[in-house]
Amino acid sequence: MKNYALLESTEYANMRELVEICSERYIDRVAYSYRINQRDRKSVKVTYEQFREDVRALGTAFVSRGYKGKHIAVTGKLSYQWICTYYALLAAGAVMVPLDAEWAGEDLAETITFAECSALICDREMKEKYELILEKSGITDHILFNAKEEDEKENWADLVQFGKIALEEGSDIYFENELDPNKLALIVFTSGTTGKGKGVMLTQKMILSDIAEGLKYVEVSPKSISLLPLHHTFGSTVNLLGQFCGGVEVYLSSGIRYVLKELKLEKPTHLILVPLYLETFHRKIMANIKEQGKETLVKNMMKVSNALRKLGIDKRRTFFKSILEAFGGELQFVISGGAPISQDLIDDFDAWGVTVINGYGITECAPLISVNRNKYQVKGSVGLVLPCDEIKIAHPDENGEGEIRVKGPNVMLGYYRDVQSTTEVFDKEGFFRTGDVGKIDDQGALYITGRIKNLIILSNGKNVYPEEIEKVFSGIPGVQDAVVYEGKSKRGVEYNAIVLEVFPDKEYCEANSLTDMQTYLQKFVDDYNRHAVPYKKVGLLKIREEDFPKNTLRKIQRFKMDKTID
Numbered sequence: 001m002k003n004y005a006l007l008e009s010t011e012y013a014n015m016r017e018l019v020e021i022c023s024e025r026y027i028d029r030v031a032y033s034y035r036i037n038q039r040d041r042k043s044v045k046v047t048y049e050q051f052r053e054d055v056r057a058l059g060t061a062f063v064s065r066g067y068k069g070k071h072i073a074v075t076g077k078l079s080y081q082w083i084c085t086y087y088a089l090l091a092a093g094a095v096m097v098p099l100d101a102e103w104a105g106e107d108l109a110e111t112i113t114f115a116e117c118s119a120l121i122c123d124r125e126m127k128e129k130y131e132l133i134l135e136k137s138g139i140t141d142h143i144l145f146n147a148k149e150e151d152e153k154e155n156w157a158d159l160v161q162f163g164k165i166a167l168e169e170g171s172d173i174y175f176e177n178e179l180d181p182n183k184l185a186l187i188v189f190t191s192g193t194t195g196k197g198k199g200v201m202l203t204q205k206m207i208l209s210d211i212a213e214g215l216k217y218v219e220v221s222p223k224s225i226s227l228l229p230l231h232h233t234f235g236s237t238v239n240l241l242g243q244f245c246g247g248v249e250v251y252l253s254s255g256i257r258y259v260l261k262e263l264k265l266e267k268p269t270h271l272i273l274v275p276l277y278l279e280t281f282h283r284k285i286m287a288n289i290k291e292q293g294k295e296t297l298v299k300n301m302m303k304v305s306n307a308l309r310k311l312g313i314d315k316r317r318t319f320f321k322s323i324l325e326a327f328g329g330e331l332q333f334v335i336s337g338g339a340p341i342s343q344d345l346i347d348d349f350d351a352w353g354v355t356v357i358n359g360y361g362i363t364e365c366a367p368l369i370s371v372n373r374n375k376y377q378v379k380g381s382v383g384l385v386l387p388c389d390e391i392k393i394a395h396p397d398e399n400g401e402g403e404i405r406v407k408g409p410n411v412m413l414g415y416y417r418d419v420q421s422t423t424e425v426f427d428k429e430g431f432f433r434t435g436d437v438g439k440i441d442d443q444g445a446l447y448i449t450g451r452i453k454n455l456i457i458l459s460n461g462k463n464v465y466p467e468e469i470e471k472v473f474s475g476i477p478g479v480q481d482a483v484v485y486e487g488k489s490k491r492g493v494e495y496n497a498i499v500l501e502v503f504p505d506k507e508y509c510e511a512n513s514l515t516d517m518q519t520y521l522q523k524f525v526d527d528y529n530r531h532a533v534p535y536k537k538v539g540l541l542k543i544r545e546e547d548f549p550k551n552t553l554r555k556i557q558r559f560k561m562d563k564t565i566d
Helices: 015-025 048-064 080-091 105-114 124-137 156-168 204-214 233-245 256-266 275-291 295-310 321-325 343-352 419-425 466-474 506-511 517-531
Strands: 030-034 044-047 071-075 095-099 119-123 141-145 184-189 199-203 223-226 249-252 270-273 333-336 355-361 368-371 390-394 402-407 432-440 446-451 479-488 494-504 538-543
Touching (some): 030 080, 048 080, 184 204, 199 204, 223 270, 233 355, 275 506, 295 343, 419 432, 466 517, 494 506, 517 538
Parallel strands (some): 030 249, 223 249
Antiparallel strands (some): 390 402, 402 432, 479 494
C-alpha cells in the first residue's frame, strides 16, 4: 500500500491554548477515568470540560504562588492529580522537573538540588523519600497529592479549591499571564541506560510541535488505557498530549498487576505501550494456545487469514476473537515506543487483528523523530521521519549506515548546567547526534541498526554492534532478554570474544519442562556460529538467574552489569 496524505493537525501556541481549545472541541467527552479502589465496578469519569476547570483553577493557584519561571519538581505514581499538575504548571509558565518515583531518596534529593527546584509536589506515600529530599535540598514549599488531615504538608486538592474560588471572584491572573513558548518549560532527566542521566531542556514549542507533527501520521481512536510512567517524554508528550489533542478517553491503570482485568472492563480501542508489555502479552497468548493444544491450528488459521487478506477479505476479528477478547475485544492498534521491538512480534499481532505502530524517539527530541502509520508500515523500520525534521546519516558505510543526526523545532535547547556535554552532542551544522546508528531507504523510512555507545571494539580492531546479535537470540522461544558484550576477566583483561548473556523466560521454561537452558541455547549458538563471520561469533554463553538491571521504561541498564567472565 502506498503512503497516503498527511492527516490534519494543529500546533498550539502554548499549553494553555491547547487545554482551552481541545476542551471546548470535545467538551462533553470523557477525558480521563480511573478507579479509586479496584473493587469498584464503576470508574470515576472526568469530562474535558471538568478537566479544563481543574487546570484553570490549579494554574491560577500556581501563578498566585509565583511559580512562573520557577523550577518545580513533580514525582509520584500515575494519577489524575499528576496529569493536572503537568498541564497546569506549563500553562502557568513554570519549569516542570518530572522525576521517577522509583529512584532512591538520595538520588531524588541530589537531582532536585542540581535542578535548582523551588518546590516539590509528590505522593504522600513517599513519606520517607520526601522527608529526606526536604532535609537535603532545603525546600520548604511542599505539596502532597491525596494529603490527609494529619499531614502537615499542603494538600493538592486545597490548591484546586483556592483557584476555583479565585476564579469565581473574578481573578484573571491565569489568563493574563504571558507565556513564551520558546522559554525553558521542562527539564527531563534521561533514563541513564549507560550512566547517570542528564537534564534535557525542552520548551513548550518543542513538545507542542513534536506532537502536532506526529499526529499528521497517526490517527488516534476513542479510548485508551494509560500504563506508562509520566516522567518520560514518551509517557507525557505522546501518551498525554497526543491523546488529549484527539479527544481520547484515557483510563488510568492502577498498575501492571491489574491490567488484564482492566483491559476486559474498559475495552480500549488502542494502547500506547513500551515493547515489554507487548512481549508479555504475546508470551501469555502463546502459552495459553500451547496449553490448549492449539498451536498447529492457530498457525494454520494465521496462514489462511493472511492469504484471504491478500484477496481483500479480512476475517481476523472472527478467526481470532478469543485472542482479542483478552484485550477487551475492541483493540485496533498499539503505538509502541521507548525500545526496539521485533518484527516477528509485530507480524503476529497483525495476523491476529491488532496493528502495531512502532516509532523512534529520544528524550532530546521531545521525543518523537519517526513513526509508522495506521495504514502504512514499512517492515523492519521505525517509520517515516516527521515532516518538521531533517535527518542526516553521518559517515555512512558501504551499507548506507551511519549515525542518525537530527535538526528540527523539537530538538532540545541543551543539557541543564552542562555546557560541555551540550557542545559535544551537536555537530558543526547544528544537527543533534543521537548516538544511534541507522539508515534511510528510498521511501523515506528510517531503520535503526545499533547504538554507538554500545559498540564493541575488539582488540583486533573489529567493530561489533551488539544489537545485531541480540536480535538473533531474542526471538528464540524461552529467551526473555539477551545482551551481548565483550567480557573481561577479574583482572580487567579483555576476553577478545563475544559473550551472550541470557535471562530465560521462566513461564515458557516451566510450561515446556525446560530445565537445562545452557544446553538448550547452546544448540542455537552453535548454529549461529556456523554462519557468522569469525569476529561476530559468540565465544561464551551465560545464563542469568535474575533479570537484567532495568529502568522504569524497562530498558536494560548495561552499565550496571557485571561483565567479568571468571
